[in-house]
Amino acid sequence: MTAPASLVRIEGVSKHFGDTVALDDLTLDIARGEFVTFLGPSGCGKSTTLRILGGFERPTSGRVILDGEDVTLQPPEKRHVNMVFQDYALFPHMTVRQNISFGLELKGMDKAAIRKRSDEIMAFLELESYVDRYPGQLSGGQRQRVALARALAPDPALLLLDEPLGALDAKLRGQVQLELKSIQRRTQKTFFFVTHDQEEALTMSDRIVVMNKGRVEQDGTPEELYFHPASRFVAEFVGDTNLLSGTLRGQDGDKIVMDWFGQNLTGLAPGFTSAVGGNITASVRLEKLGLSAERPFAENAVKGKIVGKTFLGSRMAVDLAVDQTEGAILRAFVDAEAGGTFGADPIWMGWDSKDMAVLRD
Incomplete structure (x- = not known):
């Protein structure tokens, strides 16, 4: 048996x-x-x-x-x-x-x-x-x-x-x-x-x-x-995340392009199907966002100004108000010492498509 x-x-x-x-x-x-x-x-x-x-x-x-x-x-x-x-x-x-x-x-x-x-x-x-x-x-x-x-x-x-x-x-x-x-x-x-x-x-x-x-x-x-x-539900219940809501512009296999306040962002959506123009929401974890003074080589990049910093010991949470997107704030975890070097000048925040997950609902 x-x-x-x-x-x-x-x-x-x-x-x-x-x-x-x-x-x-x-x-x-x-x-x-x-x-x-x-x-x-x-x-x-x-x-x-x-x-x-x-x-x-x-x-x-x-x-x-x-x-x-x-x-x-x-x-x-x-x-x-x-x-x-x-x-x-x-x-x-x-x-x-x-x-x-x-x-x-x-x-x-x-x-x-x-x-x-x-x-x-x-x-x-x-x-x-x-x-x-x-x-x-x-x-x-x-x-x-x-x-x-x-x-x-x-x-x-x-x-x-x-x-x-x-x-x-x-x-x-x-x-x-x-x-x-x-x-x-x-x-x-x-x-x-x-x-x-x-x-x-x-x-x-x-x-x-x-x-x-x-x-x-x-x-x-x-x-x-x-x-x-x-x-x-899972994105919000398990850890901290950024939720980005927009509309679907196109899809190629598991990769999608979404319109987020007039900007094209790419993410992964295995098995996802939706009509172009439909509403979608994506999740990007805070530690997957990188900050730089110059535009990064990442697939997704947005520019804005830092409007808040929270010291968390070994790391810092940095809040970025994205240009031309009223009320849109993205939060990133960065090394605490590196986060202290960012001032009032415009800054870039970037991430790869593999780190942006399109959610079911």
């Missing part, structure tokens, strides 16, 4: 809460060993998907296939799945070892096997020095690691993570993000991670599924979503 093509298949899943549609005909495959992040605002359907995968909610329609088996109607304890909650849900009256051993006891393992497995997982996650401590004696990062160890100890096929870094401060969160991704790579486990934090998603994920109103807006690698957003 051949192995299934994917570890998880979500097949036509919808979920209704009364008249509210939380998920609308979601179909998705998750490969074995993949770190997949569901990203989106509150109410987009990401947590509902996680709960359906975990068996805590039943879909209104559709199926969940795990490792080739239909588990749609199976309760959580019957699934080869474990979960790390946002508040960690550690038992305060149990030590680190007892917390990690809890799931193994539920599986009916004998004491020697439980001891061996808990020792292995504690060594793997470098928790040996905390073995006899209680959760109240641990830092936020340590509690997060214990919760992860408890979830990994029974060797689940799929690990669900429900915004598990939300309780950490910004500096610690950055450290734990890298640690979590390292653990996922070393264990080669399949992680399904839910967050509303786009920076967190970009940092850790092999693949990001952006959700909006119960539907998938875009599914791709962090690089694809960031530099080639498919829709206005």
Whole structure:
């Protein structure tokens, strides 16, 4: 018998809460060993998907296939799945070892096997020095690691993570993000991670599924979503961008020419079709715009005056009011020291067509 093509298949899943549609005909495959992040605002359907995968909610329609088996109607304890909650849900009256051993006891393992497995997982996650401590004696990062160890100890096929870094401060969160991704790579486990934090998603994920109103807006690698957003929603939700609205002048394959305040700009639009003269919107990320005193050799170039600068540490955000385009402001990220050299003289801003993505809506 051949192995299934994917570890998880979500097949036509919808979920209704009364008249509210939380998920609308979601179909998705998750490969074995993949770190997949569901990203989106509150109410987009990401947590509902996680709960359906975990068996805590039943879909209104559709199926969940795990490792080739239909588990749609199976309760959580019957699934080869474990979960790390946002508040960690550690038992305060149990030590680190007892917390990690809890799931193994539920599986009916004998004491020697439980001891061996808990020792292995504690060594793997470098928790040996905390073995006899209680959760109240641990830092936020340590509690997060214990919760992860408890979830990994029974060797689940799929690990669900429900915004598990939300309780950490910004500096610690950055450290734990890298640690979590390292653990996922070393264990080669399949992680399904839910967050509303786009920076967190970009940092850790092999693949990001952006959700909006119960539907998938875009599914791709962090690089694809960031530099080639498919829709206005994705462009604005994932990072900072310039949105340029104009009309279509012409198209040659994947490359389009748009009229933007009387200027011809070129961009990429794979699979895009529209009538000449139709309205279109394109996205250009701030770091893809270059500033120069002379007209650049880039395919797209506009001239204007700097009307604002924001110091951001290693870089600076520079706002350019474009000539002959009343109210049009383009913002670029530049090196902080270089940005300080630009004064009141007219300046050019340029970018390549490959860095301008035409949006679906």
